[in-house]
Amino acid sequence: MNISFNAALSFCHFPNFSKYPSPSFSLSTRFRVVCRGGFHAPYAASELKLALHDALDSSGIDTTYAREAREGFCSQINKLSNIERETSISINRCVDLGKTALHIAAEDDSLISHSSVPLPVDAFIERLDDLSMGYCPHYNSSLNSSRENFLDSIERYLFDKKGFRRTTVSNQIDPRALYLHSVLTHRSGSAVMLSLIYSEILKMLRLWGLVDFDVEIAFPLDLHGLPRGYQKQKSKESDQPHIMTVQLLLEKILRNLKSAFWPFQHDFSQSLFLRAAHAANCIEQLNSEYSGLQHASAKSAKHRLERGVWTTVCFGDMRRALAACERLILLEMDVNELRDYSILLYHCGLYEQALEYLKLYQEAKSSSLQKPPSNPTSALEDDAVEKLMVRLKLISMEQGLSKLSCIKTFISNNSEPW
Template identity: 65%
Template structure:
């Protein structure tokens, strides 16, 4: 899944920008030799993929200490490395080797270190204890008469969780960033459907361990913006409930996809995929295909690109390149999906990391062309394919060109500070 062995000493910087920066604080200088104790996470999407991730090394080169972020990433890899094919496809209500609560907290710990630059790591163990205490707090509300009916038993849990403890769905438009991290949800009691489902499943897991859960319970994962996760007796489920069963692997992917969407730097035009939004900002798409765009959408796209180019992050709702890159890297580690390589590649392009962007784009094209892949014929997929071809051509030209003119400013958003939550 991932390798945490120290990389060999580099002979040259893999992350040096091809132009000097006038902003010395954010300049991508040559990387120092790693110490023997340092580790680098390597992507192993397939047997032929052995690509170094960029984010942590690029931040280190900018003078930002990523020790805590690397430690959290290593712990995340350690957890998902325990997945078997069966466990990955098992319901979140079933006891498992992978601790989903702890894994979600390692995701939060990495992102917290990226934006806060604190030398003190997020206290993961303390929040794990708080999650366990939540299950303990339910015990005084448990009454033996609930054993007579699984429906009454689950109603009592939901009354405890959503009424007594006050957990609720966060406003989905736009979704608050603190609703996407488990430690914040445990503190503020407002979270995404994925976070509330995770908390609900942890309570069920503890009740099963204590012998209080005597039937096969399942959680109905809501697909809308308002409904709360609800429990039900699986033996009385309907066929339509199957689509709302959340598996362990899909829950982690849902958490990371929520982060990826929330912090994607190109927030305009919600009807297009994340890749097309970024490709549009990079002028990799034929404008004739965007005849339906309003003037405000075009202006929003230009404003977003201007903020990126100048490294201005005045609000987390305009995106955060660091956390979107981090989400992409962990999604690549979690699942074998070629589209994650493509989305990661275009973010690297916007960072000015052209060589690395091309490497990931080539790997995406290799996986996309495998016989096992089913080609899509919808209009958005055709637009994406054209944008990939245009981006590939541009990257090849950039890397072939000698002495091309650098921009007058540095793309310094990887090293820039922004509000943590």
């Protein structure tokens, strides 16, 4: 699939996009990938570099605010120790989760908006603090009541008086539900965001000395429930799956964004990677009644990317999908993040970088202490990885193709999206 990085990323309009020089990549981000389950990546941190910001800069798009937001995100996650990653969000003291979520929102906002100013992270931090302060005058009698009544009063304040509600779950979720600043503004969000806000209120009340017992937040595992607080001393073994840790919360925030903005929004029964592999023709069409629909959807996604047209969340957003992948890699989540990032780079025409990350994925997977799953999906994914690897190696052998960055750009023919 030969398309340009410019066209693939240009889900919003930038005049004269094709006049800028081709992307040149500098080592702007260095990190070490550690996968869960005792696995350590077999390469030096200096070998890795992320492509999104450099490529946008070289295409004439100012990423100053996006880089600042990414640095803010990294400054928080760099505080994570192995112990801190497994700490419950209700007792976390090391990482400012509210600020981390707002840095994620600030980067994505700068990637898609025409704003000349950054997202006001500090203003939304103040709004979070005001939300906590607002609890006290209304419910100060509850502070002296039983612990159960105290937690019930927080939930009445948050979900009844303040009107925070959980967004209805669907395949195409409203993106405002996935960003903390939007949830604070519209008071409607995902279960992850509501859990984060609940934990931030508890954090402030604990700092003020109003909470003198261990509180756990039960994360809802169904599609409609709300996060609820309970005393840790009274917890049962069955409560363990509901505990939201710092690592799990950040993972869910980023994977929700990655899924929502993945550019191949078809066949939700398949993994994100397999959807992208369908579009790249890296796997055989399935012999099922849905194969025709899958093929048509994949062709439609390819056509949109080639034209660089404006799309809605229903059709994904390449920039924000790439940003989510990069942050998941920085968070040291899962070896599969390297694979998913690679296929997005492939669809952007960044074959050299795609090949680098696919090789890293294969090396990391072979070094993993975990036994690879044996199921039809993993077999399809492994086959698609092999075909993608062969294709990238063939491309790299073609003189000049490995450095190709601009094959054809249609963006200058497109009108503003609004």
